Amino acid sequence: MSRAHQLKISVSGIRGVVGGFFTPNLACAFAQAFGTYVGPGRVVLGRDTRASGPMLEHAVTCGLLSSGCEVVKIGIAPTPTVQVYVAETRARGGIAITASHNPPEYNALKLFNAEGLFFNHYERGELLELYHQSAFSRVENAGMPGIRFDMESAPRLHIERVLKHVDVDRIRRRRFRVALDGVNGAGSEMSVRFLRDTLNCELHAISVNPNEPFPREAEPKPEVLGDLRALIVRENCDIAFAQDPDGDRLAVGDQTGRILDNDDVLALAVDCVLRRLPGPVVVNLTTSSAIEDIAARHNCKVYRSPVGEANVVDRMKSVGAVIGGEGSNGGIIFPAVQYCRDSYTGMAMLLDRMAETGMTASQMAAALPVYHRRLGKAGFEHGRLGALMQALEAGFPGARIDRRDGLKLILGDGWIHVRASNTEPILRIAAEARTMDRLNELYGQAERLL
Amino acid sequence: MTVKTHLRISQFGLRGIVGRGLTPAHVLDFSAAFGTMLGARSKVIIGRDPRASGQMIREGVASALMACGHDVIDLGIVSTPVIQHAIAATDARGGISIGASHMAAEWNALKFFGEQGAYLSTAEADELLDIYHLKGFEFAPWNQLGAYSRDDGGIGRYIGKLAEVFDFAALSGFRVLVDCCNGTSALILSRLRDQFGLNLVLINEQTEGRAFAHEPATDQRTVQMQLAPLIKHVGADAGFLFDVDSDRVALATENGEAVSEELALVLLADEMLALGPGDTVIANLSTTALLDEVAAARKGRVVRIAVGRNSAADALSGFRREQVAIAGEGTGAVMMPQFRFVYDGIASMLAILTMMKRRGQSLGTILSAYPKYSILKGEVPLESHRIPQMMDDIESRYPDARKNNLDGLRIDFDDAWFHVRVSQTAPIVRVIAERRGDPPQALFEELMDTVRSYN
Numbered sequence: 001m002s003r004a005h006q007l008k009i010s011v012s013g014i015r016g017v018v019g020g021f022f023t024p025n026l027a028c029a030f031a032q033a034f035g036t037y038v039g040p041g042r043v044v045l046g047r048d049t050r051a052s053g054p055m056l057e058h059a060v061t062c063g064l065l066s067s068g069c070e071v072v073k074i075g076i077a078p079t080p081t082v083q084v085y086v087a088e089t090r091a092r093g094g095i096a097i098t099a100s101h102n103p104p105e106y107n108a109l110k111l112f113n114a115e116g117l118f119f120n121h122y123e124r125g126e127l128l129e130l131y132h133q134s135a136f137s138r139v140e141n142a143g144m145p146g147i148r149f150d151m152e153s154a155p156r157l158h159i160e161r162v163l164k165h166v167d168v169d170r171i172r173r174r175r176f177r178v179a180l181d182g183v184n185g186a187g188s189e190m191s192v193r194f195l196r197d198t199l200n201c202e203l204h205a206i207s208v209n210p211n212e213p214f215p216r217e218a219e220p221k222p223e224v225l226g227d228l229r230a231l232i233v234r235e236n237c238d239i240a241f242a243q244d245p246d247g248d249r250l251a252v253g254d255q256t257g258r259i260l261d262n263d264d265v266l267a268l269a270v271d272c273v274l275r276r277l278p279g280p281v282v283v284n285l286t287t288s289s290a291i292e293d294i295a296a297r298h299n300c301k302v303y304r305s306p307v308g309e310a311n312v313v314d315r316m317k318s319v320g321a322v323i324g325g326e327g328s329n330g331g332i333i334f335p336a337v338q339y340c341r342d343s344y345t346g347m348a349m350l351l352d353r354m355a356e357t358g359m360t361a362s363q364m365a366a367a368l369p370v371y372h373r374r375l376g377k378a379g380f381e382h383g384r385l386g387a388l389m390q391a392l393e394a395g396f397p398g399a400r401i402d403r404r405d406g407l408k409l410i411l412g413d414g415w416i417h418v419r420a421s422n423t424e425p426i427l428r429i430a431a432e433a434r435t436m437d438r439l440n441e442l443y444g445q446a447e448r449l450l
Numbered sequence: 451m452t453v454k455t456h457l458r459i460s461q462f463g464l465r466g467i468v469g470r471g472l473t474p475a476h477v478l479d480f481s482a483a484f485g486t487m488l489g490a491r492s493k494v495i496i497g498r499d500p501r502a503s504g505q506m507i508r509e510g511v512a513s514a515l516m517a518c519g520h521d522v523i524d525l526g527i528v529s530t531p532v533i534q535h536a537i538a539a540t541d542a543r544g545g546i547s548i549g550a551s552h553m554a555a556e557w558n559a560l561k562f563f564g565e566q567g568a569y570l571s572t573a574e575a576d577e578l579l580d581i582y583h584l585k586g587f588e589f590a591p592w593n594q595l596g597a598y599s600r601d602d603g604g605i606g607r608y609i610g611k612l613a614e615v616f617d618f619a620a621l622s623g624f625r626v627l628v629d630c631c632n633g634t635s636a637l638i639l640s641r642l643r644d645q646f647g648l649n650l651v652l653i654n655e656q657t658e659g660r661a662f663a664h665e666p667a668t669d670q671r672t673v674q675m676q677l678a679p680l681i682k683h684v685g686a687d688a689g690f691l692f693d694v695d696s697d698r699v700a701l702a703t704e705n706g707e708a709v710s711e712e713l714a715l716v717l718l719a720d721e722m723l724a725l726g727p728g729d730t731v732i733a734n735l736s737t738t739a740l741l742d743e744v745a746a747a748r749k750g751r752v753v754r755i756a757v758g759r760n761s762a763a764d765a766l767s768g769f770r771r772e773q774v775a776i777a778g779e780g781t782g783a784v785m786m787p788q789f790r791f792v793y794d795g796i797a798s799m800l801a802i803l804t805m806m807k808r809r810g811q812s813l814g815t816i817l818s819a820y821p822k823y824s825i826l827k828g829e830v831p832l833e834s835h836r837i838p839q840m841m842d843d844i845e846s847r848y849p850d851a852r853k854n855n856l857d858g859l860r861i862d863f864d865d866a867w868f869h870v871r872v873s874q875t876a877p878i879v880r881v882i883a884e885r886r887g888d889p890p891q892a893l894f895e896e897l898m899d900t901v902r903s904y905n
Contacts, residue, residue, distance in 0.1 A: 018592035024513035025478045032474060055595050059478070059513035065506035066474045105592040140469035141556045142660050144502035147509075213593075 010128070010422075015099060015108035018052035022107055024059035031063025033131035034095060034111055037123075040068040040137075040145070041092035044085055044112075046077035046154070048098035048186035048246045049210040052107045056097045060109065061147060064095075067137045070145035074154040076210055078187045078247025080342035083116035084161055085154040087338065090114070098186065098246035101219035110246075117339050118310035155190045159198060161337045162344050166352035172200035174355045179240035179253065181228040182208040183218060187247030187343065194344060195241075199351060204235040220244055220251035222259035229257040239350065239361045243343050248309075249331055250343035252350065254361035263288035263327035265346065267368050270323050272349045273334065274298040279322030282315045284308070285408050286375075286417050286430045287327030293369040306405030308422065313339045328375055328430065372439040377426045378450050385420060388427070388450055392418060395449045414438055416446045459582070460874040461575040461760050465550065465559035468503040472558060477510035483581035484546065484562055485518025486588045487574070491596065492543035497525035497533045497604065499549030499634055499694045502659035503558045507548050511560070512598050515546075519590030521597050525604035527657060529634040529696035531794040532608040534567030538790055539607060549634075552667045552693035552781075555660060567792060569763040605638055609646075615788045616800045618646040624803055625649045627686035627702075629677045631666035632658035633694030638796055651684050653677075666693045668700035668782035668795070674708035681706040688806070688813045690799045698782035699795035701802065703814035712738035712825060713817065714798055715778035718786065721805040723748035728775030728787060732765045734758070735860045736869050736882050737780035740823040743886075750775060756857035758874055759783075759793065766791055780825075824889035829878040830901045837872055837879065840904040844870060844897070866890045868897055 007016035007026075014030045016022030035043065043064050047053040053076075061071050069092065074085060079096045086094035093113055099106035111127070113119055119127065130136070139145070178201040182188035188208040196203040206227055207215050217224040220242035232240045232253050240253030252260045252268075260268075267290045270281055278298050283291050284307045295302045305315035309331060316324045316335060324333045331341030332349075353364065380388060389407045393399075396416070399409035406419025406428075414433030421428050429446055433439035456471025458464075464480045466472030488494065494515050498504035504527075512522045520543075525536055530547040537545040544564050550557035562570050562578065570578065581587070590596070612618075628650055630636035636655045643650040654663040664676050668691060677689045681702055689702035701709045719731045719741060729750045733741055734757045742752050755761045762777055762785075771787060778784035783793040786801060806813055832840075841859050852862040858871025866885035873880050879901050883894040 018517075018589075018595070020589050023482075023587075023589060024510075024517045025475065025482070028474050028478055028510060028513065050592075052592050052595055054598055055513050055516040057513075058509045058516065058598065062474050062477070062506055062510035062513060065509065066469070107592075136473075138469040138473060140467065141501055141503045141558070144468070144506060144659075146502070146505060 009131070013109050013111055015102070015106060017105045018056070018107050019105070024055060027056045027059040027109065028063035029134070030109055030131055031060040031095065032067045032136040033127055034093065035064045035067030035069040036130050036135065036137040037127045038069065038093040038113070041070065042072050042089070043069040044072045044074060044082060044089065044091045044094035046074045046082040046085075046094070046096050046186075048096070049076055049184055049188070050099065050104055050107050050245065051213070053097050056107055060095055060097060065145055065147070066139065068139040068143065068145060071147045073147060073149050075151045076186050077154050078190065078343070079110060080248055080338060080340045080344065081154050081158040081190070083112055083340045084158040084338045086112050086114070086116035088157045096246065100246050101244040101249060103218060104214050117313060120310065120314055155193070158344065159194055162342075162348050163198070165334070165336055165345075166348045167355065168199065170355040171348075171351045175200055175202055176239065176351055176354070177202045177235060177237045178204070179228055179231045179235060179237040180205040180208065181220070181225060181240070181242040183214050183216060183220070183243060183245055184209050184212045185214070185243055185245035185247060186210070187243045191241075191243065191247070195347070199348070201351075204231055204237060206231060214245060218245050220249060222251070225251060225253065225259050228253060229259065232257045239354065241343070241347050247343050248341035249329060250346040252346075252361070254365060256362055258362070260361075260365050261373065262329065263290060263373060264365055264368050266325045266327045266332060267291055267294055268353070268364055269325065269332045269334070269346055269349050270294050272353050273323040274300055277322050280319045282312055282319060282321040282324035284312055284326045285402060285405050287325070288371050288373060288432055289415070290369045290371055291327070304402070304404070307419065309333070309341055371432050371434065372436045373430070373432045374439055374443045376429045376443070376447070377421070378429060378447070379425070380420070380427050389418065392416075392446060392449050395445060411442070414442050416442055418446065418450070458875055458877070459579070461572060461579065462758060462874050463560045463562050465557065465875055467556050468506070468558050474506070474510050477507050477560070478514045479585065480560055480582055481511045481514035481546065482518060482587040482589070483578055484544070485515045485520055486581050486586070487578055488518070488520060488543050491519040491521070491590070491594065493523060493540060494520045495523045495525060495533055495536045495540070495542045495545040497528040497547060500527050500632065500657035500659050501549065501555060501558055501694070504548050504659075507558055507560070511546055511548060516596040516598060517589045518587065519594050519596050521599070523599055523601050525601055527634060527637065528604050529638060529796070530561060531697060531792045531797070532604045532638070534563055534792045535608050535611055535790070536601075536604050537563055537565070537567035547695060549695040551695050552698060554665055555658075555662050567790065569759040571763045571767065572760040575760045605641065609638065609641060611789075612797065612800065613646070615797070616804060618642065618648060620807055621800065621803045622647045622649055624687045624806070625651065625685060626803065627651045627677065627681055627684050627689040628653070629689070629691040630654050631664070631692060631694055632656060632662045633666060633692060633696060635692035635696040635796060638696070651686065653680070662694070668693050668698040669711045670700070670708045673700045673702050678702040678706045678708040688803065692795045696795045697793040699784075699798045700782050701813070703817065704812050705814050707814065709817065710825065711782050712740070712780040714782050714802070715776070715780060715784050716741050716744055716820065717805065717816065718778070718784050718798060718801055719750070719776045720744050720748065721801065722775040722786060723750040726775070727772050730769060730774050732762060732774060732777035734761065734779050735854060735857055736871070736880070737778075738823055738825055739867060739884055739886065740820060743821065754854070754856070757871065761857075821886065823884055823886055825882065825884040826889055826891070826894040828881045828894065828898050829873070830881070830898065830905065831877060832879045832901065832905055836904045840879075840901060841870065844900055866893065868893060870897060870901065
């Protein structure tokens with residue numbers, strides 16, 4: 001593997017393989033840059049369950065203290081929980097030590113501002129500049145802040161926000177049989193308490209021990225959720241949930257043991273929200289057109305943003321969106337809870353909708369508009385990207401063009417979206433169509449041109 | 451002032467003013483160098499003094515050691531000797547003490563220890579520096595990182611060790627005034643007072659992170675100003691003053707006299723040579739010549755070494771344990787064989803009280819039996835590139851005197867000596883001159899003038 005892939009320092013923060021690449025020194029320096037940027041005050045620090053989490057937590061704490069920030073440690077916590085806690089406690093900012101859905105050898109720092117949101121593009125550039133120039137604030141002994149611990153209140157504050165938007169009693173009364181795969185991640189214990197105790201579900205949980213390694217690939221893709229699917233069938237569950245290690249992404253299985261397409265999960269969440277609270281919707285360019293169809297049922301408008309949670313959130317704020325997200329990444333963003341991808345909001349919404357309608361999970365999914373989707377990737381040589389994009393554009397002369405993130409070609413009965421990944425040296429190809437034949441035709445044509 | 455004066459990297463380890471010279475990068479790199487030097491996964495014991503910056507530094511130390519694959523056991527706020535004893539009591543491969551000892555609150559430092567809590571030898575200290583400068587750190591793979599844990603039992607176990615060596619009940623008849631300088635000694639001495647019946651009157655007992663009641667220096671001047679005036683008020687049999695990490699001690703007599711910092715070692719050398727079996731005293735070139743006279747009277751010998759605990763470690767390794775009676779410096783740092791050769795101010799205090807008890811004499815009476823020596827100490831900030839020329843200059847002025855170049859320049863005359871050397875902990879030249887009898891004022895002034903002329 002190339003060095004570029006094992007360590008990446010960019011406007012998105014710092015991410016890399018621990019043990020030679022993502023060193024404590026880099027983590028500490030990045031925390032110094034962050035502490036310098038947000039200024040003296042409280043900074044919230046949480047982490048997921050990766051083996052390198054404790055080591056990096058010490059390094060980040062060192063950097064934050066030295067730049068004048070008091071550190072509030074909340075221990076193992078899902079990323080959305082960190083974000084809610086930052087906002088609730090009016091901290092200067094927050095850091096989640098997590099590489100999200102990346103494999104266990106990776107770790108990363110997710111950085112949040114005083115509202116618990118990702119920094120915008122300009123802010124991230126400025127922070128990176130501070131890091132590169134080592135232009136850090138350095139407090140002396142007399143002004144050295146300390147460390148506080150709050151291991152209790154963060155999950156409670158997060159769940160309280162989620163529960164304001166569902167009818168807890170009707171969920172509790174149904175006593176749903178729920179299967180859960182927590183990937184032994186940051187949400188493991190919190191999800192068990194949430195589903196079993198708060199929502200009174202009959203819970204059948206696997207991989208909810210935060211002291212154990214990830215038992216499967218960290219990203220909750222259908223092909224790695226075999227154990228969960230078997231659990232659904234064996235325990236005759238109504239619905240199943242799978243999280244990623246930092247609890248922002250959510251995968252959903254229906255009562256037949258089928259894992260729903262992530263775009264369909266987002267579509268269900270959009271439908272749930274717009275029924276009660278009509279308003280603008282924001283999704284990324286790669287998300288299914290099903291979102292437009294559902295929004296149209298509620299006379300609501302859909303806006304598209306480049307891929308990436310920060311981009312979606314930026315757009316949501318500017319248009320006043322009531323719901324948003326990223327289809328392929330399994331991320332539901334419900335700003336009434338927090339402008340962040342949040343698996344807990346997703347779980348609560350779907351259970352509430354089932355309680356309200358009496359529909360099964362598969363019935364809810366079957367009511368969605370039908371699209372066929374295909375995602376793939378292709379390697380490319382540096383310097384060839386422009387030529388590839390031009391060839392692709394020339395291959396579909398009648399298409400409507402959207403260039404905000406790579407190239408999206410929108411045809412009457414489908415679309416193709418090709419973009420360079422932010423995190424890996426590959427091209428991501430996505431296509432969608434009304435029929436499988438048309439999808440294969442579009443995807444095949446794009447593949448040949450690339 | 452240049453940044454250099456706020457940061458000092460040497461065989462002693464790392465020392466600096468936090469924020470002005472000492473940064474997290476230094477802490478992480480030095481700790482990673484130490485973690486690399488220790489090799490395969492092991493246990494490392496750490497602790498700190500109460501300075502507010504200690505918490506920040508501890509986080510950096512812990513992360514770097516864990517990244518190198520070592521399990522970190524944090525004893526919390528403890529004295530340096532407590533850390534050394536904890537290392538010796540376990541299979542830990544080393545340890546780090548976070549604290550700046552006798553320096554002002556804005557300073558902090560890392561002190562490194564090897565197996566058994568021993569000071570690093572000069573060779574090990576050099577290796578540590580090489581790894582630090584090369585930055586060739588060996589980080590463990592992501593799934594073999596070390597773990598961090600807290601252990602609050604360090605002080606309790608240390609007191610248990612003290613109780614094996616000293617008879618607390620026998621010492622409880624002494625009323626003892628102690629200035630803790632807001633440091634770690636208070637955490638130990640308050641327990642000796644409350645649980646073991648020692649009659650200790652503690653001042654500046656509260657540990658402080660941001661400012662100490664006064665500079666925590668274990669020298670005669672500090673004792674004179676801070677401790678000695680209170681002795682008679684409290685009716686104490688003796689007074690002791692500790693630096694922040696309690697590895698050094700200074701004393702005052704029952705009459706309220708501040709005792710020279712040179713004398714803690716002399717007193718205990720006298721006692722240990724009398725008790726045997728060791729006949730060898732290890733002391734650096736800057737330490738009083740009274741030591742030679744006292745040792746000779748006990749048929750002992752003094753081995754002179756370069757200044758610094760690394761040199762002491764080198765020297766100790768050349769002797770069988772029972773050969774050595776004591777080792778130390780004229781700074782109040784003394785180590786005794788009963789206590790694993792750890793510089794330990796509290797053990798020194800207990801040993802001096804035990805000596806008073808055994809002899810049935812007051813501290814003032816014991817000290818009055820020694821002949822008078824007068825020592826003068828000075829320091830001059832100096833740019834390093836002119837130092838060799840200065841040393842040559844001074845050396846050429848005394849062609850017939852006995853010369854020792856082990857550490858800078860020491861010249862011995864019949865009734866006097868002087869030592870000029872570069873400090874390892876600060877960018878200064880130290881000048882020390884001593885004479886049996888009255889102070890060697892003219893010699894000292896001449897040396898100081900010469901050194902200053904190179905400024």
